[in-house]
Amino acid sequence: QVHLVESGGGVVQPGKSLRLSCAASGFNFRDYGMHWVRQAPGKGLEWVAVISDDGRTQYYADSMKGRFTISRDNSKNMLYLQMNSLRAEDTAVYFCAKEDTVLIPDHWGQGILVTVSS
Amino acid sequence: DIQMTQSPSSLSASVGDRVTITCRASQGIRNDLGWYQQKPGKALKRLIYAASSLQSGVPSRFSGSGSGTEFTLTISSLQPEDFATYYCLQHNTYPRTFGQGTKVEIK
Numbered sequence: 001q002v003h004l005v006e007s008g009g010g011v012v013q014p015g016k017s018l019r020l021s022c023a024a025s026g027f028n029f030r031d032y033g034m035h036w037v038r039q040a041p042g043k044g045l046e047w048v049a050v051i052s053d054d055g056r057t058q059y060y061a062d063s064m065k066g067r068f069t070i071s072r073d074n075s076k077n078m079l080y081l082q083m084n085s086l087r088a089e090d091t092a093v094y095f096c097a098k099e100d101t102v103l104i105p106d107h108w109g110q111g112i113l114v115t116v117s118s
Numbered sequence: 119d120i121q122m123t124q125s126p127s128s129l130s131a132s133v134g135d136r137v138t139i140t141c142r143a144s145q146g147i148r149n150d151l152g153w154y155q156q157k158p159g160k161a162l163k164r165l166i167y168a169a170s171s172l173q174s175g176v177p178s179r180f181s182g183s184g185s186g187t188e189f190t191l192t193i194s195s196l197q198p199e200d201f202a203t204y205y206c207l208q209h210n211t212y213p214r215t216f217g218q219g220t221k222v223e224i225k
Contacts, residue, residue, distance in 0.1 A: 035214075044219040045156075045205050050212070059212035062119065095162065104152045104209040106173070108162040 002026045004096050004109035011115045012086055022079040022096030022109060030054075030074040033099045036081045038092035039111070046092070049081065050099070086116045120144050120208050124217025130225040137193040139204055139220045141184075147210035149185045156219075157202045165204075166191065196222070 008020040022034070036048040049060045049070040058070050069082040079096050093113050097105030121144040131137050141151065149169035156162050164173045166182035169189055179194045193200055201224055206217040 045154075045162075045207075045216045047207070047214040047216060050214070061213045097162075100167075102152070102167045102209060104164075104167065104207055104214065105154075105162070106164050106167075110161055 002098060002107040004098065004107060006094060006096050006109045006112035009094065009112035009114045011117060013118050014087060014116055016086055017082070017084045018086060018114060020081040020083070020094055020096075020112060020114070024077045024079065024096075024098065027098065029077040033103065034070075034072060034079045035097040035099060035105050036070060036079075037095045037097060037105070037108075039095070040089070040092045048094070051079070083114070086114075088116050090114065091116045119213055120147060120211055120215050122206055122208055122215050122217040124206055124220055126220060127218060128221040128223060130223050131196050132225045133196055133198060135196045137196050137222060139191045141189045141191075141206035141217045143187045143189075143208055143210075146186045147208050150208055150210035151182070151184070151189050152207045152209060153180075153182055153191045154205045154207065155202045156205065167209075
């Protein structure tokens with residue numbers, strides 16, 4: 001059974017950095033691309049980034065390019081999102097998600113809240 | 119980037135009603151579209167992928183159709199557990215983009 005658990009969220013000041021983690025289990029992690037998606041309070045879903053199964057290829061949403069970095073450690077079954085120069089508008093619940101052969105998420109974590117506030 | 123325009127943003131319906139939600143892509147995306155259901159406190163659930171393929175375990179009252187720029191999600195007979203928010207997601211190009219969501223509420 002696929003299990004994804006995000007961690008590392010919390011309250012952070014504008015301009016600071018935060019790294020989210022996602023622990024994966026129940027599937028062969030190194031065989032699948034992984035996504036981050038976020039949802040601001042009371043708003044819709046916003047796709048953030050994806051990383052290929054081998055970690056060599058990443059794509060980002062335009063608004064996060066240059067500030068966010070997605071990475072993974074296949075030896076630890078871990079996915080990461082390094083978020084720099086955080087802004088109030090980055091306040092959201094962040095979800096990690098596994099993709100399948102159709103290259104969109106098929107399983108999701110429960111999400112972790114990041115609040116950017118002074 | 120491909121823009122996904124989803125409508126309506128919300129709707130009220132009764133148990134047993136047929137419900138249709140639409141997504142329009144700003145350019146052709148073949149059949150590269152998925153539909154998701156979101157309920158408070160529950161993990162997001164994929165209902166449909168590749169526009170019309172039903173995700174394993176999803177009830178057959180859910181169906182998807184369309185290709186190119188126009189897509190629909192249909193719930194043939196709304197059940198109490200279907201009251202939720204639904205999103206489309208295009209998987210034709212990067213960046214991936216979601217529709218704005220449709221909240222299905224009880225009439």
